Amino acid sequence: EDQVTQSPEALRLQEGESSSLNCSYTVSGLRGLFWYRQDPGKGPEFLFTLYSAGEEKEKERLKATLTKKESFLHITAPKPEDSATYLCAVRISGGYQKVTFGIGTKLQVIP
Amino acid sequence: GAVVSQHPSRVICKSGTSVKIECRSLDFQATTMFWYRQFPKQSLMLMATSNEGSKATYEQGVEKDKFLINHASLTLSTLTVTSAHPEDSSFYICSAQKTGLPGELFFGEGSRLTVL
Numbered sequence: 049e050d051q052v053t054q055s056p057e058a059l060r061l062q063e064g065e066s067s068s069l070n071c072s073y074t075v076s077g078l079r080g081l082f083w084y085r086q087d088p089g090k091g092p093e094f095l096f097t098l099y100s101a102g103e104e105k106e107k108e109r110l111k112a113t114l115t116k117k118e119s120f121l122h123i124t125a126p127k128p129e130d131s132a133t134y135l136c137a138v139r140i141s142g143g144y145q146k147v148t149f150g151i152g153t154k155l156q157v158i159p
Numbered sequence: 160g161a162v163v164s165q166h167p168s169r170v171i172c173k174s175g176t177s178v179k180i181e182c183r184s185l186d187f188q189a190t191t192m193f194w195y196r197q198f199p200k201q202s203l204m205l206m207a208t209s210n211e212g213s214k215a216t217y218e219q220g221v222e223k224d225k226f227l228i229n230h231a232s233l234t235l236s237t238l239t240v241t242s243a244h245p246e247d248s249s250f251y252i253c254s255a256q257k258t259g260l261p262g263e264l265f266f267g268e269g270s271r272l273t274v275l
Contacts, residue, residue, distance in 0.1 A: 094265060
């Protein structure tokens, strides 16, 4: 069964304290791995798409990387406004458009 | 841009009534839209895939007669929760997919449904 596991479930950082969020997946035929940010009571906001191992994407303080088994979302010198839940999702091959989401990592950045 | 608008953001209704939630892609055409349900501290659960001009594809365990989905145009999909009950109370989120970018989903703001 295809699975997406995110860790940790929650992370508390001091402002400026860099860290990484993990998304591990066991799927048959990855067609794309996606990172989203979700604020409380809001819909997810698209951040990155990664398609192949070794690929990296950056946006401001965020950098996403991908291996054959997992993806990392690195947060460099986070600010309080980076506090949110970060969701990882995967799309698998087979012609079906379904995207499966992980449970997310709730990040809190303290001033 | 890729803006998806969802309405209403909050709705409270009495048990037994029906509620309609709209999802619109404002600046792009979406042949495919998705409806998700999210419970507290849980991941987004795909309910159904909505394709313009055809019947929706429901995930296993989702009652198609209870959650009616209509995708009548390239910019609008609706979810109607029929005969709502308290257990249907949840956060419903729609998303739309740009043609040629499968998997890059753009989400609406979500709709919080409370059934009394």
